[in-house]
Amino acid sequence: MSRAFVKEDDTATAEVERPAVAPHRISPRGLALLTARRDTLAGQDGLEASNERARLDAVIGAAEVVPALTAVPEAACFGCTVGVVDDDGQSLSVTLVGEHEADPALWRLSCTSPLGRALVGAMVGDTVTWSRPSGRRDLEVVSLSLPEP
Template sequence: MSVAFVREESAEAAQEVTLPARPLSTHPNLVTQSGLQALEQAVVNCRAAVKAAQLLDDANQRRRAVELAARDLRYFSERLASAELRPEPTSVEIVAFGHRVTIVRDDGRRQAYRIVGEDEADPRLGTISYYSPLARSLIGRRVGDLVDVDGHEIELVAID
């Protein structure tokens, strides 16, 4: 049957492709307390987004918005279900998950990062994933240790 004999809305719907699932990390889903709370809030926000999308008048906009919100809801629900809450570190002797570390790069730049789970990592906000090359180089180290990251020497100057 020609598309000319089908309602326009149905023809457009037939052309749409379901969005692929957001990729899930293969690494353990370690989270801090704040990371767990952020995942819980993301699920709440996504549920609200699905409900809001279902109320859109335009069928094409509604379909697209529901698909996007539902995809995010599936992702964050899965991340919340697989979350492994890690307690706050109790010692500042050796770098561990959850610590804030201060480093000095070989060019003199001083930077501080908190080592967190993948979903809460945002270097612009001062957080890095525990699985990032920098974090993996620092975990298990002590203040004063020098580490090589991508051919650059970094000194660990503080653990908080």
Template sequence: MSKAFTKESDADDEEPAAEPQLPPGAKNYMTPRGHALLKAEFDHLLKVERPQMVETVSWAASNGDRSENGDYIYGKKRLREIDRRLRYLTRRLDDPVVVDPRAQQGIEQVFFGATVSVGEEDGSQHTYQIVGVDEADPAGGRISWVSPLARALAKARAGDVVRFQSPAGMREIEVLEVRYLSDPPQPASAGEK
């Protein structure tokens, strides 16, 4: 059968496995910074990248034979990627719960948005901010609120010792400080890891 009469691929319509997932029924918590980043990405894709790619695909299509036209083939693929990402961002931005850490002053327990300094058993110290699943960056000190570490830290106070199961096995850490900042922590230096 001619390729012209077949669907290109069902995999093109599926969400990529790399997209972070929320637990079923969970609210989509995010910080104002995370919300602004997702909104900016959505606006850029919708108002800049997609129109440029549509123009490129239209130009490539007008050149004739599409089966061997690299600009057309790549352009259509990129349009599908952009549209997939726009659908994903639309779902994420549809009903977010934006929590501003600065509005949580005076809270001594760890909740969403907290910046937590912890001490490891080996004496090293690390600082993490608990953020939404789309803004998590463990290397940058931002962990998702659904991660095992963030769940273990939930409701802990300075001085508490928390045990949790990590990919490396059972770990025990001490909560040294709980703060609510607007800026995420700086990545740990090589000496702290």
């Protein structure tokens, strides 16, 4: 086969310009977690570690740090923990965080997630609708608190 018809991969060693990271809100705790993750990569060699360091540098550089709450807010907002109960009496407690520190397994949800968007601005006693792929679910806000450290 002639080499004229073989596509050379000239991007394998070329510097690739990364798209800019959009500004994003993050808590002081979230920034500390990202910085710690970046620091663990400091001594590692290889393309994968280098790419992850570059990604984390971009994310940290675009972070808008939102100061931790010092008092319980009147309405659900970034950084607070929201207690809700559904029509079946099941309760749930979620902490609203930035997208880079979200951990659904620990109910640390991004304010931009479907449940986060439904909760932001809600006050105790309000009912919000959580639109999920499996259907809508109405939740009553029963408490607002500061997150556990």
